[in-house]
Amino acid sequence: DAGVIQSPRHEVTEMGQEVTLRCKLISGHNSLFWYRQTMMRGLELLIYFNNNVPIDDSGMPEDRFSAKMPNASFSTLKIQPSEPRDSAVYFCASRPQETYPYEQYFGPGTRLTVT
């Protein structure tokens, strides 16, 4: 398996533009997590899906952020409109069926720069 795939790897956009980040889960995994990494706040959880259903979105910073999982293997994280403070590295991670020890597998990340 190719592992968790994220695209694009780098994104530079201007303030106010819409940004869409994409994530493909490892085949057979049914849980998906989106994390954001910044120098100030470190790695923090944004949203968690289980079986395509958003379970916990309490980490989503504001209404400008939205995430979807249109099918079992794919997810998008959208920011509209983007702001310079959204600049960060965004990681997605997937996890197999709900079986112990619940190990998460991370994608390579998308580095977002909003100017």
Place this chain on the structure above:
Amino acid sequence: KQEVTQIPAALSVPEGENLVLNCSFTDSAIYNLQWFRQDPGKGLTSLLLIQSSQREQTSGRLNASLDKSSGRSTLYIAASQPGDSATYLCGISSGSARQLTFGSGTQLTVLP
């Protein structure tokens, strides 16, 4: 709410030294603990996973321990090499979603 602390924030050692990185957490009701390595500008590489029922895990020169009662984990690196230079993150799986809560990391530099 789980809180994770990593000490020290940065560490510089000469090549060949053995070293210990520390991770502490506030809620002992965990599912597992994962140690990750992150190179500058790169993603997370999983190094070791310790299940909540385990005390330690070993992989090559790395040994991770877990003491749930005291809320502590250590990552021991033997015979350090310049290639070990990276930021090391510990992530604690807990909560209803079994999500990972991360510490702020330890930036390790191994000098040749």
